[in-house]
Amino acid sequence: MKLKTLIAALSIGTLFSCSVSSQSLSKADKLPKPIQLFNGKDIKDWTPKIRLHEVGENYANTFRVEDGLLKVRYDGYDNFNQQYGHLAFKKPYSYYLLRVEYRFVDQQSKGGEGWAWRNSGAMLHGQDPKTMLKDQDFPISIEGQLLGGDGKNERTNSNLCTPGTNVVVNDKLFTPHCLSSKSKTYHGDEWVTAEFLVLGDSIIQHILDGQVVLEYNKPQIGGGNVSNFDPAQKTDGKALTEGYIYLQSESHPIDFRKVELYDLSPYKTDQNKLKSTIDKLLSRK
Template sequence: MFHPIPFHRSLIAAFVAVCLFSISHGEETKTTSPEPGKWVSLFNGKDLEGWTPKIRYHELGENFNNTFRVEDGLLKVRYDGYDKFNETFGHLFYKDSFSHYRFRVEYRFLGEQCDGGPGWAFRNSGIMIHGEKPETMSRDQDFPVSIEVQLLGGDGKNARPNANLCTPGTNVVMNGKLFTPHCTSSSSDTFHGDDWVTVEIEVRGNEVIKHIIDGKTVLHYNKPQLDPKDAHAKELAEKQGGIQLSGGTISLQSESHPCDFRKVEIMVLEE
């Protein structure tokens, strides 16, 4: 026999359902679309949720030799499973793309470089911004077409500025002129040793990109764009209908030297 639910019980059930939906919806919004003006961590300190590896000579999603891992609350890049590096450059992609934002990491280099790593990759990593989606990379592609904010550590003796610019498949405009050198040094100090270093990037679409250390802008430029002289970048330009870049993926590099990230944060900015 049908027994109608008392009115007050119906109200309670409806209220609970609305609360559950609101909580679920709020969590989804926080994950996929951070609230503008607030710092949000993209790394949960437990696992690689939200991040996907793309390592050269391997398929998207294959974390070859456990290169990227989470231990002791740190996002670690390690090579203890490698016999030789063999130019197996890797990138760990965040699942969402961004256009206007501030992004910062706290990182450190430590230990010895992987055997077979190139000399220039000593204490070298990077943050790739305005990048292509990992799905558009070929299996054997070394770097995503992107703008790289290069992270460098010193050798204990020589000057080696940090937060430099590198441009795999891209160019930028600097001082009003198209700037095509592959790598450009910043005005930063050298950071020797294994101490934690904070690097921040301010990105405003196609308008301006700033590299910041300790609150000081050490490099800035604008109009990031695809390089039509690069075959893969040219393909991407044809697909998007132009060369200008106003947003894209964010990824962290593995270039043969062990490093840790203890903070990976973003603040979305109003466009």
């Protein structure tokens, strides 16, 4: 599938051009069933990787399941000390729609940086957690930021950050670390639904309240903003066609009540079917 053709077909103007209720779908138009990455019971399908600790060590029970929620907590930390944490799902994906429901709660951990207040993320196209080194701070990945407001000031949500990666924005290689979206601010402890449409190495869209707030393409390994990694894992210029999905721990407590994924890989060779399926998934309430 040609990149320009795909981007044109999935542009913001056409992606939301139709509204279809789930009740009106015929049997021939069955949608893919969501894969519940978080089962509401445990994190056996996930691998923690926390800076300064070995792969698989869930230091201080940072990631835990309580009351049917996947929680990120720091009550076992004396000081956060840049112990950035990431929780990776057990298998990589390439073409998908990821839907995450989250809320920020409580107070930031002692020692957390100011920029990390009400800050978490969904890491897309991430490296295999088994390849991360003990002192590595972030997985080489594309980050869809999850951000909360302070009740007064504006702060866009679902921004982009690029640890060890670059993307193309408006046909130009984007090399700065972060790019703000055009979203509204989400204040308080309300539940927020963030969606990420990821189509291999062609196009990625960040979606809030049914609206695309950020769009880019050609994700690839490159640039900086990741430390203490294995050089063998960072081949600059290599296209990111698939990868692991991570949830982030950056010093502020956060709850996740849903982490689900619609696998779109069966449709990637049929542009019309792909677009139709995406339209219907995004129009569902």
